[in-house]
Amino acid sequence: MMDSLGIIESRSIAAGAVLADIMVKAANVTLIKAGTICSGRYMIHVAGDRESVVTSVSAAIDAGYALAGSYTISNISKQVLDALKRGVPVHGHGAIGVVECRTASSGIAAADKAVKRSTAQLARIVTGRGINGKSYFVMTGDVASVEESVTAARETLGKDLVEAVVIPSPDPSVINALVMRS
Incomplete structure (x- = not known):
């Protein structure tokens, strides 16, 4: 299995x-x-x-x-596997969280912990390409669940954390800019 x-x-x-x-x-x-x-x-x-x-x-x-x-x-999260393969459709949510990591590999591990900690949904993972070997991922959901998932990511990353933010009531254009596939 x-x-x-x-x-x-x-x-x-x-x-x-x-x-x-x-x-x-x-x-x-x-x-x-x-x-x-x-x-x-x-x-x-x-x-x-x-x-x-x-x-x-x-x-x-x-x-x-x-x-x-x-x-x-x-027990890798299906959300993480889906986001690595193709991404997930995102609809309006109460908040988004963006977690930026020093390495591509640490971002995947942190995203897995983040989705397992709360009901927030993983919208996108970007690893390494075009961002100097770093990674970032985007979480969506209600404010409390996104905050909880971002906290889990912070705890997991330690020194590999570049920055983590939660944006309540994000403008739809900001959500689209973060989750669009290029």
């Missing part, structure tokens, strides 16, 4: 290619995504059962290459 997501963010593109190969050979995981992101980094996502994903991520860590981030997320 694919209930876990493993994330490796390599500081090198060449090393990232090697790490992706190491990861899929180390355990019975599915390579979901592998490719370059800004700042010459390489992001790898693998999915599978928890034990296999832990083994795969550990193999990448043990390979000795410089990493910007590594995560194993158990």
Whole structure:
């Protein structure tokens, strides 16, 4: 059963290619995504059962290459998977939260914690491309649930937090600007 997501963010593109190969050979995981992101980094996502994903991520860590981030997320939220794949339609809500993270991988882990903490909905995750290797995600919902999800993200990110804001009653044009796919 694919209930876990493993994330490796390599500081090198060449090393990232090697790490992706190491990861899929180390355990019975599915390579979901592998490719370059800004700042010459390489992001790898693998999915599978928890034990296999832990083994795969550990193999990448043990390979000795410089990493910007590594995560194993158990019981990954369907909202996070959907947002990574294609995004989610957004309709008028009482508030939006925007969380900006220092690395692409830390943003995915924080978004998962944020959606699990409250009833706020994840509208978009942007990882690495065109934003110098950083990431951000957008939450929507009532003010209290968005505040709760942003608090969860702050706690998860620690030093990887760039900024997190909650905007009550956002103008629809602001929502569209944040969640539009380019």
